[in-house]
Amino acid sequence: MRESASGRSELGLYLALDEQPSHLPQYRRLFMALRDMILSGDLPSGRQLPPTRQLASILGISRNTAKSAYEQLQAEGFIHARPGRGSEVARLPERHQASHATTPVKCQTLVAAEVRAEVAAEPRTLPLQPAIPALDAFPLNRWRQCLARASGSPHLLASPPAGEPLLRAQIAQWLARQRGMRVSPEQIVVTSGSQQGLDLIARHLLTPGDKVVLETPGFPGTAHSMAAAGGDCLFWPQQALAQAQLPPTARLLLVTPSRNFPLGHSLDAHARLALLQWADDVGAWIIEDDYDSEFAVGEAHTSLFSLSAHPRVIYTGTFSRTMFPGLRLGYLVLPEDQVEAVLQLRRYADGGLSSLTQRALGLWMAEGHYDRHLSRMKRLYAKRRSQLLSLLSETPASDWPCLDAGGGIHLVLGLPVTWSDRALEARLAAVGVGSRALSLYQAATDQQARQGIVLGFAGWDQTVMRAAVMQLARVLNEH
Amino acid sequence: MRESASGRSELGLYLALDEQPSHLPQYRRLFMALRDMILSGDLPSGRQLPPTRQLASILGISRNTAKSAYEQLQAEGFIHARPGRGSEVARLPERHQASHATTPVKCQTLVAAEVRAEVAAEPRTLPLQPAIPALDAFPLNRWRQCLARASGSPHLLASPPAGEPLLRAQIAQWLARQRGMRVSPEQIVVTSGSQQGLDLIARHLLTPGDKVVLETPGFPGTAHSMAAAGGDCLFWPQQALAQAQLPPTARLLLVTPSRNFPLGHSLDAHARLALLQWADDVGAWIIEDDYDSEFAVGEAHTSLFSLSAHPRVIYTGTFSRTMFPGLRLGYLVLPEDQVEAVLQLRRYADGGLSSLTQRALGLWMAEGHYDRHLSRMKRLYAKRRSQLLSLLSETPASDWPCLDAGGGIHLVLGLPVTWSDRALEARLAAVGVGSRALSLYQAATDQQARQGIVLGFAGWDQTVMRAAVMQLARVLNEH
Numbered sequence: 015m016r017e018s019a020s021g022r023s024e025l026g027l028y029l030a031l032d033e034q035p036s037h038l039p040q041y042r043r044l045f046m047a048l049r050d051m052i053l054s055g056d057l058p059s060g061r062q063l064p065p066t067r068q069l070a071s072i073l074g075i076s077r078n079t080a081k082s083a084y085e086q087l088q089a090e091g092f093i094h095a096r097p098g099r100g101s102e103v104a105r106l107p108e109r110h111q112a113s114h115a116t117t118p119v120k121c122q123t124l125v126a127a128e129v130r131a132e133v134a135a136e137p138r139t140l141p142l143q144p145a146i147p148a149l150d151a152f153p154l155n156r157w158r159q160c161l162a163r164a165s166g167s168p169h170l171l172a173s174p175p176a177g178e179p180l181l182r183a184q185i186a187q188w189l190a191r192q193r194g195m196r197v198s199p200e201q202i203v204v205t206s207g208s209q210q211g212l213d214l215i216a217r218h219l220l221t222p223g224d225k226v227v228l229e230t231p232g233f234p235g236t237a238h239s240m241a242a243a244g245g246d247c248l249f250w251p252q253q254a255l256a257q258a259q260l261p262p263t264a265r266l267l268l269v270t271p272s273r274n275f276p277l278g279h280s281l282d283a284h285a286r287l288a289l290l291q292w293a294d295d296v297g298a299w300i301i302e303d304d305y306d307s308e309f310a311v312g313e314a315h316t317s318l319f320s321l322s323a324h325p326r327v328i329y330t331g332t333f334s335r336t337m338f339p340g341l342r343l344g345y346l347v348l349p350e351d352q353v354e355a356v357l358q359l360r361r362y363a364d365g366g367l368s369s370l371t372q373r374a375l376g377l378w379m380a381e382g383h384y385d386r387h388l389s390r391m392k393r394l395y396a397k398r399r400s401q402l403l404s405l406l407s408e409t410p411a412s413d414w415p416c417l418d419a420g421g422g423i424h425l426v427l428g429l430p431v432t433w434s435d436r437a438l439e440a441r442l443a444a445v446g447v448g449s450r451a452l453s454l455y456q457a458a459t460d461q462q463a464r465q466g467i468v469l470g471f472a473g474w475d476q477t478v479m480r481a482a483v484m485q486l487a488r489v490l491n492e493h
Numbered sequence: 494m495r496e497s498a499s500g501r502s503e504l505g506l507y508l509a510l511d512e513q514p515s516h517l518p519q520y521r522r523l524f525m526a527l528r529d530m531i532l533s534g535d536l537p538s539g540r541q542l543p544p545t546r547q548l549a550s551i552l553g554i555s556r557n558t559a560k561s562a563y564e565q566l567q568a569e570g571f572i573h574a575r576p577g578r579g580s581e582v583a584r585l586p587e588r589h590q591a592s593h594a595t596t597p598v599k600c601q602t603l604v605a606a607e608v609r610a611e612v613a614a615e616p617r618t619l620p621l622q623p624a625i626p627a628l629d630a631f632p633l634n635r636w637r638q639c640l641a642r643a644s645g646s647p648h649l650l651a652s653p654p655a656g657e658p659l660l661r662a663q664i665a666q667w668l669a670r671q672r673g674m675r676v677s678p679e680q681i682v683v684t685s686g687s688q689q690g691l692d693l694i695a696r697h698l699l700t701p702g703d704k705v706v707l708e709t710p711g712f713p714g715t716a717h718s719m720a721a722a723g724g725d726c727l728f729w730p731q732q733a734l735a736q737a738q739l740p741p742t743a744r745l746l747l748v749t750p751s752r753n754f755p756l757g758h759s760l761d762a763h764a765r766l767a768l769l770q771w772a773d774d775v776g777a778w779i780i781e782d783d784y785d786s787e788f789a790v791g792e793a794h795t796s797l798f799s800l801s802a803h804p805r806v807i808y809t810g811t812f813s814r815t816m817f818p819g820l821r822l823g824y825l826v827l828p829e830d831q832v833e834a835v836l837q838l839r840r841y842a843d844g845g846l847s848s849l850t851q852r853a854l855g856l857w858m859a860e861g862h863y864d865r866h867l868s869r870m871k872r873l874y875a876k877r878r879s880q881l882l883s884l885l886s887e888t889p890a891s892d893w894p895c896l897d898a899g900g901g902i903h904l905v906l907g908l909p910v911t912w913s914d915r916a917l918e919a920r921l922a923a924v925g926v927g928s929r930a931l932s933l934y935q936a937a938t939d940q941q942a943r944q945g946i947v948l949g950f951a952g953w954d955q956t957v958m959r960a961a962v963m964q965l966a967r968v969l970n971e972h
Contacts, residue, residue, distance in 0.1 A: 035669060042792075046673055049795060090794045091761025107766040137650040149649045158644050161849070165637050170628045170817035171616040190514060194525055206685070210843035217721070222701075238841040242696070282570025287586040313521075315569045316528060338649035340848035362717040364689035364843065369819035370640070371847045 026056045027073075040075060041082035048083060052092050052103050063093060063101040139473065141482035142402075143448025144276070144424040146473035147335050148394055156383055157374070164373035175366040176357055177204025177345070180376035185331075185345050188379060193307070195320050195329070197347050203356060206367055207344040208305060209235055211330040212268075214363060215346065216243035218356050219299055224265040229255065230463075231455035233275055236268055236303075249457035252277075256285030262296045269300060271318050272307040276426055276455055276468050278419035280310070286318055293326045300327045306335050308388055309395055311421040325349030333375065335423060336388055343367070343375060395423055395472050402471040402479055409487040417452075417464075423472035426452060429465040438467055438489070445485045505535045506552075519554060520561035527562060531571050531582055542572060542580040618952065620961035621881075622927025623755070623903040625952035626814050627873055635862055636853070643852035652852075654845040655836055656683025656824070659855035664810075664824050667858060672786070674799050674808070676826050682835060685846055686823040687784060688714055690809040691747075693842060694825065695722035697835050698778055703744040708734065709942075710934035712754055715747055715782075728936035731756075735764030741775045748779060750797050751786040755905055755934055755947050757898035759789070765797055772805045779806045787815050787867055788874055790900040804828030812854065814902060815867055822846070822854060874902055874951050881950040881958055888966040896931075896943075902951035905931060908944040917946055917968070924964045 030047035038046075051057040064072070066080035073080075084101055087093045093101045139146050176182065182199040189195040205211040212235070220226065222244030228237055230249040237247050248261065252274045260267065267289065271281040281289070293300050300318060307314035319329040332344035348356055360366070378384055402425065406412060417426040429435055435451035442449045452466030471479065509526035517525070530536040543551070545559035552559075563580055566572045572580045618625050655661065661678040668674040684690040691714070699705065701723030707716055709728040716726050727740065731753045739746065746768065750760040760768070772779050779797060786793035798808040811823035827835055839845070857863055881904065885891060890906055897905040908914055914930035921928045931945030950958065 035673075037670065038673075042673075053800065086792055089791065091763050104763060106763055107770045137647050139650065146650075149646065152646075152649060154646055154649070158641070161640065161644055162637070165640055167628065167631075167633055168616050168819075170631060170633070170819050171618065171625075172813075172818040172821065191516065194514075194517075194521075206843045206846060209841065213842050235841050235844070242838065242841055284570055284583060284585055291586045312568060313565055321532065334651075339651040340647075340649050342651065342843075342845060342847045359721065362688065362714050362721055363692050364685045364821075365714070366821060367685060368821045368847055368850050371849060 026051055030056075031073075041079045041086075044073075044075070044079060044083035045086045048087060049090075049092055052087075052106070057103050059103050059105045061103045062099065063103070065100055140443065140446060140448030141474050141478050142442075142469045142471070142486075143473070144450050144468045144470035145335070145339070146470055147338060147423060148391060148398075148472050149338055150473070150475060151391070151394055152338060153383070153387065157378065160374045160377045160381075160383070161370070164370055164377055169369040169373055171369065173204075173366055173369045173372055175361045176200075176353075177202065177367070178369060178372035178376055180380065181343075181372045182345075184376050184379035184384075188384065189331075189347065191385075193304075193314065193317050193320070195317055195347070197319075198350075201348050201350055201353060203346045203348065203353070203360065204367060204372060205330075205344045205346060206342045206364075207334055208303060208330045208332045209239065209344075210364075211344055211346040212236055212239045212301065212303075213242070214356055214359055215299075215301055215328055215330075216240050216245060216266075217363070218352070218359055219266055220245045221265075225261055225263055227255070227260055227264050227267040228457075229269055229274060230457040231275070231277060231452065232268075232270070233303075233305075234455060237457075240266070240268070249459060252279050252281065253285075256281060256288055260289075260292050260296075260298075264296065264298050267293065267298055267300045268303065269318070270303045270305060272304055272315050273310055273419070273422060275303075275305060276424060276450075276452065277417055278422055278426075280315055280419065283316070283321075286316075286321055290318065290322050290326070294324055298326070302327055302329045304329060304331050306422055308336050309392060309422050311419070319347060325351065328352070336384070336391075337375070337378075341371060341375070343371060391472075395421075398471045398474070398476075398479070399425060401476045402469065402483070405476075405480055405483040406486075409483060410490040410493075411486070417466055424468050424470045426466050426468050428452075429467060431465070433465055433493075435465040435467055441489050442467075442486060445489060447482045447485050447489075505530055509535075510552075520558045520565075523552075523554070523558060523562035524565045527566055528569075528571055531566075531585070536582050538582050538584045540582045541578065542582070544579055619922065619925060619927030620953050620957050621921075621948045621950070621965075622952070623929050623947045623949035624814070624818070625949055626817060626902060627870060627877075627951050628817060629952070629954060630870070630873055631817060632862070632866065636857065639853045639856045639860075639862070640849070643849055643856055648848040648852055650848065652683075652845055652848045654840045655679075655832075656681065656846070657848060657851035657855055659859065660851045661824075663855050663858035663863075667863065668810075668826065670864075672783075672793065672796050672799070674796055674826070676798075677829075680827050680829060680832060682825045682827060682832070682839065683846060683851060684809075684823045684825060685821045685843075686813055687782060687809045687811045688718065688823075689843075690823055690825040691715055691718045691780065691782075692721070693835055693838055694778075694780055694807055694809075695719050695724060695745075696842070697831070697838055698745055699724045700744075704740055704742050706734070706739055706743050706746040707936075708748055708753060709936040710753070710755060710931065711747075711749070712782075712784075713934060716936075719745070719747070728938060731758050731760065732764075735760060735767055739768075739771050739775075739777075743775065743777050746772065746777055746779045747782065748797070749782045749784060751783055751794050752789055752898070752901060754782075754784060755903060755929075755931065756896055757901055757905075759794055759898065762795070762800075765795075765800055769797065769801050769805070773803055777805070781806055781808045783808060783810050785814050785901055788871060788901050790898070798826060804830065807831070815863070815870075816854070816857075820850060820854070822850060870951075874900075877950045877953070877955075877958070878904060880955050881948065881962070884955075884959055884962040885965075888962060889969040889972075890965070896945055903947050903949045905945050905947050907931075908946060910944070912944055912972075914944040914946055920968050921946075921965060924968060926961045926964050926968075 030050050034043035034046045066077050070077040070080040091104055094104050095101050182202040185202050186197050186199045189197055216239050220243045224245055226240045226245035226247050228247050228249050229252045240247050302318040319327045329347035333341050415428040417428045435453050439449050439451040450468040456463040509529050513522035513525045545556050549556040549559040573583050574580050661681040664681050665676050665678045695718050699722045703724055705719045705724035705726050707726050707728050708731045719726050781797040798806045808826035812820050894907040896907045914932050918928050918930040929947040935942040
């Protein structure tokens, strides 16, 4: 700028300065402005920069500000100092016009009050939306006490990749107490929900092209996890799984033997043993997704894991429904000889989870809050289920069959054949009622696929449900 | 047992009852004992069970207990009732001897006091262990206040898979403020640390066999994540990356341009622009791992992400060092056109993270605690670094070269050529001093590999470091 000090260069500098975020220190803005001019070619390689004294006087800034900017340019290699000749722009590789200098992104500045408002805002769920437990009945204060006790300085250090030892011990004890399962804490890997468990297992067990047998209906996420790991997914209705016609080449079978999602069917002992025999015979693995056996009607059936004479069953559980969805904790129970390989994968997949939530949940279970909360919720959900059924009985839906097997935290109504469940879901969403179309959970190839609507009843009291059912009745009457 | 009531069957039942966990209700133990006998073949298909009244009298239990056990056996399909003939064992598939009935796993029962002791126990770190920030100077009470405020009922609902909106907005603002990066919150995906970010990107971008260029030395986990996604890893020393001899067939380059781990070298503007030009020319992607630019000496250099005219750079950051390792939070900054694909993968990889820690960190940043804490730590780490160097100057290590570029939270000493860094690491661990061998971070194929020892100085005060350096001096003197 000294020798070639054209009006254009100076104007460019003013413009470039103007584009820099105003909250930054002045030397930083000057550095960025000069850097952007070098990058854009406005200050080409070899061009000499004016002495800092001159630049400072042109811009009306202190010389130290100019010096700091030059120092940073030099530190990063944009300019270099030549003895007796001042600073000149370094020889840099050719470069396309920088897009960032011309397309500033607006950067909102949230003030503290707005931030607090955002944190305080209740995330939105729609009444009757499935998979939401009774957050209104969750003993939040007791949970916060566990959080507070868990948030001492030890939570600053990372938990092992397998999970916090206290939590793993508690899960093992709970499985023994409630599911009659005999597992050691060393077989347990804490995950951020069942989804991560499925992902780890798929990556551990599958080679691209391996056949995977999945239930239909089922969780759509399951098929995606399997496909992402290269699995070739085949869909079977749960009841048909039991007939021992499963492909001999399958590597993996994923099943919810205690409560199919979302229909709630369970497999009897004969079907369970047949599946285990098949897995033994063909050398396949079984993932037992026990996602809500806690809310079965009566007692949950003996797990596949417990029935397995040979260790070919991997068990997954989740706390999303028994605690709350925002917790994002679940677990795998692995055969002993698979633990090390899965942990190795886990180390490089995410390295483990926050110590805090794991420690808090460990305390929560150890002190009996978990068992007590589940007993209370089981009673509450039975009550809310019958409340919803009673409300529905006064609507046109009263003639539709209840497709599910009771229990759980949702129910499924079969739709008349002329209806589209996705259209109904959309119409209900438009009037503020959450629901899910049954067809969303069925394979496109499913011959026995049928239309239905899944309604959650666990998360809302009778008043909220009554208002939602009135909206539902209105939508049905308009049909 | 009625018709064929042999002493053996009765004895078997007593034995099987005895094996069941004593804390379970009696009917449950009876159910499990009978179930195990059916599974083991001691009660074969077609065998009639005694009437409940008779069984109750044999065992000295109430009839209702026996009835409850039979009901559960029937519900699960182990027995069925035949009108007028009582209950008989169902026809079940043949089955190998169950291993679970004969190999009970001992299940410790932690009492509340032991549990609290375990939670209170400080997880162990060794003095001078790298990658541990100053937990002794972490403002734990202020953090716990943020946690408490974040733990209201909204945290019970799940955050979106991309992360909590407040946290993403704060990260975008922080990157603008501290790194001069212009990104919108929509480009940010919150991860459980850099490791998950690398894993997601590798799975998103790589097809098996794709060439991946990695720095050496570098994080060993990086190569594992890339290999797990099928990447074929090539190792290059950081300085050699700049010479534009990179393979034209590479799909991905992973680089720590602002501070190599663990040597702390940075790339100048010329090298950065050459890498970007190469990526543009060959259509490769660059992952910029900015894992501790926060602790650079002076100001951190302009990020590769900011220099990139075309969006071919993915930026990753972590809070493990700036906050604490147990937080397990980090983030990716993605080019706008890659966000949806990565989020799709993330939905099925783990579905997202706990709302609580994300909300607490969002508050922490919004209220200025993050910036203030970093400024304090930067001063403290400069002080602790010079304290460690001064302590080392009085040991035989004083002659060894300091290989790293200053700053950060560790330093690297080059070992004399006759030494083995892994042997030294083991000897130091034996006397309670944490350290890492430099060779652990180098590719086996690295021609320029050298022996050195990585010592963390951020996590300990002068007293602890003095004791550790005395142990180090003793080990060196014995050499």
